[in-house]
Amino acid sequence: MMRFLLTCNVFLFLSFTPLLSEDFISKMEYAKMLYSNPRGIGCNKCHGEKAEGAIISKYISRGKEVTLSAPAITSVSKERFSQALTSQHKVMPTYFLTWQEIDSLYYYVSSEVKK
Numbered sequence: 706m707m708r709f710l711l712t713c714n715v716f717l718f719l720s721f722t723p724l725l726s727e728d729f730i731s732k733m734e735y736a737k738m739l740y741s742n743p744r745g746i747g748c749n750k751c752h753g754e755k756a757e758g759a760i761i762s763k764y765i766s767r768g769k770e771v772t773l774s775a776p777a778i779t780s781v782s783k784e785r786f787s788q789a790l791t792s793q794h795k796v797m798p799t800y801f802l803t804w805q806e807i808d809s810l811y812y813y814v815s816s817e818v819k820k
């Protein structure tokens with residue numbers, strides 16, 4: 706029993722320590738992580754790693770080549786950004802993000818220098 710409690714304490718100590726140090730994960734690191742893993746398909750998969758926009762796919766429809774792409778989102782306004790993330794689209798999935806998460810994503814896509 707003693708041994709078990711001891712192990713538990715060590716475990717608790719180890720698992721909580723990172724949260725206490727402020728620079729455990731920077732604002733940019735968190736925002737970048739969320740951008741590629743927003744509880745759904747990563748934004749990077751369609752909009753590109755740095756939100757610069759990207760081609761999703763090319764296909765032939767009625768004998769013509771059609772290009773499906775996601776726009777650059779590095780300079781959209783905060784209002785437009787929030788609007789896009791809280792509405793339904795044809796290609797882009799619907800996300801269920803908190804305002805803090807939307808803030809963080811906006812911080813990432815609109816930052817001049819992305820780390």
Ligand code: HEC
Nearest residue numbers: 743746747748751774775778781786789794795796797810
């Ligand atoms: C499956 C591909 C796909 C994924 C994943 C995706 N998007 Fe999009 N996104 C699009 C496409 C295509 C458009 C443009 C047409 C539309 O609105 O559907 C778009 C539009 C937008 C717009 C509006 C741009 C404007 O100029 O008004 C924003 C902002 C945006 N996406 C942000 C995001 C963020 C942030 C994520 C991740 C949480 C994300 N998207 C994930 C495909 C995607």
